[in-house]
Amino acid sequence: MIDIHSHILPGVDDGAQTIEQSIEMAKAAVNDGITKIVASPHHQTSKYYNEKSIVVEKVQELNEVLQAEGIPLEVLTGQEVRLFGEWVIEYENNQIATVNEKNYCLIEFPANHVPSYAERLFYDIQMKGITPIIVHPERNSQIVEQPDKLFQLIDKGAISQVTASSLTGDFGKKIQKFSLQLFEANLAHVIASDAHNITTRRFKLADSYEIIGDHFGTEMVYMLKENAELIIEGKMIYREHPEKIKKKRLLGIF
Template identity: 55%
Template sequence: MIDVHCHILPNVDDGAQTIEESIAMGRAAVEQGITSIIATPHHKNNQYENTKPQILAAVAELNQAFQAEGIQLEILPGQEIRIFGEILEDYQRQEILSLANSNYMLIELPTGQVPRYTEKLLYDLQMEGLVPIIAHPERNQELVQRPDLLYQFVKKGALTQVTAASVCGAFGKKIKHFSHQLIEANLTHFIASDAHNLAGRTFMMRKAFKEIQAKYGMDTVYLFQENAELLVEGSRVYKEMPERIKKKKIFGIF
């Protein structure tokens, strides 16, 4: 199993703070059945900046530490990039990292809203041969209220990644409900941990896939797991035809 979104690099953002914590997370990941993790530290989110050279060096160090500890886990380079207008320019300046040296790029939207320029930026990235993956759309307040926005992004070529903990209800019933709506409507393409630590924000991948299997069948589990493998290979991922989410007023949900 490959985890395409994780904050396992030590002391670079709000994820693991020490090498010891990274090693503990690595052991926990292996117990989950994870064989490779794309390290995706925050970049340009008004709090952290982690440029390509810094991340490549940190990934190499962590892989050495895992080898020394006998942890059978490969760390691959990536970034979780908060959306901003000059992403392409910074990518061309070698400051922006794609995921695992592929043409896939992990883009984070602000929690509360979707910037007006989002659609154009997603289009511009695709025109440069990059495939934008919107990180955890289920936790964006505007997308929860206006799911047709996300439908339009996916219809026009963007992909999305839902967090395992969201599927399991760790962020609350409303986010869990929306996560399952995204799966049902073919509006997400990856399930990833977005793990930050082993206390409040851990992996939960096995639990999420168990829930997905029970509700949607093993084929859906395979689709998400194979898409992560295809991403790392730089191949085209599986996409089903996206559908609009019909909002229903459910007591306690909306």
């Protein structure tokens, strides 16, 4: 399996703090069936700034350590970029790390809303040949209340990534239910761990695929796994036409 979103790099954000913790996470990833993992430290938040050059250097160092330890896991370059107005300028200045240095980028919204300029900025990002991947939309309170916000962005070319632990219920039944609704409405296209450690924010990728299989069948599982591979290869993913989540289908979440 391929994991396109993790916080495995040591000492750069709220993920692994030491190289020892990175090694522990790498072993846990392998035990979960992961062979390739994108290191996607937070960038452009109020606390963390990890421009591309930092990420590339840290990824190389971690790969060397894992090879020396005999851990069969390949770490790839990435970033979890908090959406900000100067994204295109930073990209042009080679400060944005796309997924595996191809043509997808992980984009994070604030937890409680979708920025008003998101649609326009996503257009500008796509004009640069980059597809925005909206990370964990199921944990954004405005998207949960107003799923049309996500629909509009997906309908115009963005894709989204649901967190494995959301599907397994670690963030609560409300988020779990909404996550499944996103897949049902073709508003989610890939699963990733967003793992930060091996205790409270674990991988759970294999478990999440089992849940998807139980609800939607093995064909959906294969498609989602292949989408992760297509993303790191910079190729077009499989996606169905998005549908709106009707308000009545949200009743009972809260």
